[in-house]
Amino acid sequence: MTLALVRRQIETSEIKPGKATDKWKVFRDASEARELLGLQDRSLAVLDALLSFYPDNELRQDAQLIVFPSNTQLTLRAHGIAGATLRRHLALLVDAGLIVRKDSANGKRYARKDKAGAIDSAFGFDLSPLLLRVDELAMMAQQVVADRFALRRAKENLTICRRDVRKLISAAIEEGASGDWESIEAMYISLVGRIPRAPTLSA
DNA sequence: CCATCGTGACACTATTTAAT
DNA sequence: ATTAAATAGTGTCACGATGG
Numbered sequence: 001m002t003l004a005l006v007r008r009q010i011e012t013s014e015i016k017p018g019k020a021t022d023k024w025k026v027f028r029d030a031s032e033a034r035e036l037l038g039l040q041d042r043s044l045a046v047l048d049a050l051l052s053f054y055p056d057n058e059l060r061q062d063a064q065l066i067v068f069p070s071n072t073q074l075t076l077r078a079h080g081i082a083g084a085t086l087r088r089h090l091a092l093l094v095d096a097g098l099i100v101r102k103d104s105a106n107g108k109r110y111a112r113k114d115k116a117g118a119i120d121s122a123f124g125f126d127l128s129p130l131l132l133r134v135d136e137l138a139m140m141a142q143q144v145v146a147d148r149f150a151l152r153r154a155k156e157n158l159t160i161c162r163r164d165v166r167k168l169i170s171a172a173i174e175e176g177a178s179g180d181w182e183s184i185e186a187m188y189i190s191l192v193g194r195i196p197r198a199p200t201l202s203a
Numbered sequence: 204c205c206a207t208c209g210t211g212a213c214a215c216t217a218t219t220t221a222a223t
Numbered sequence: 224a225t226t227a228a229a230t231a232g233t234g235t236c237a238c239g240a241t242g243g
Contacts, residue, residue, distance in 0.1 A: 070231090081210085081211090085209080085210055085211070
């Protein structure tokens with residue numbers, strides 16, 4: 001439990017009244033932004049399972065945004081992944097600030113209901129950070145899409161450039177143009193060799 | 204070819220609830 | 224009252240895939 005997480009827990013109680021959003025839209029945005037959030041595909045499967053335990057399609061500020069599935073139920077809905085893995089990805093989701101743990105005294109997850117059967121207080125995972133951060137997540141998703149596009153363009157440009165240089169060196173050697181083309185070719189090879197296989201945009 | 208990471212099995216702890 | 228079962232969480236170790 002870091003201080004940032006504590007702060008997030010406090011912030012979640014300050015969502016604007018009346019705010020509501022489609023939970024699957026948030027999920028899609030979070031999926032797009034998963035690299036920025038430091039999540040993996042499995043984490044998304046866990047988040048998916050978690051959302052599926054929330055009965056309503058709309059995440060609303062005035063509703064009870066807490067799900068309390070047991071780990072076994074969660075495992076079932078998350079395509080049968082192992083318990084340890086499930087817990088790790090839950091921890092990841094908490095770290096990413098997408099959910100907040102609401103622990104009961106014994107760490108179990110359950111809901112206490114009043115006489116009318118309405119949920120009085122629930123222990124489990126609080127989904128309200130998702131609602132709080134919808135806009136932020138949407139922005140991140142757009143950013144990721146834009147970055148991916150920019151990276152593809154950059155890679156295309158690089159490939160074309162590389163081919164041109166290669167052709168120029170070959171032509172120069174064949175036609176005996178003056179200059180130390182062998183060492184230039186060696187420079188070229190070492191430069192190309194430094195390009196990582198899975199480059200980032202900045203690289 | 205080796206290092207690293209993700210995953211899963213297992214053991215261990217903690218706490219409440221149920222049973223004796 | 225004491226004990227056993229249930230359940231959540233964490234840590235560790237081994238294994239396999241993937242990347243450099």
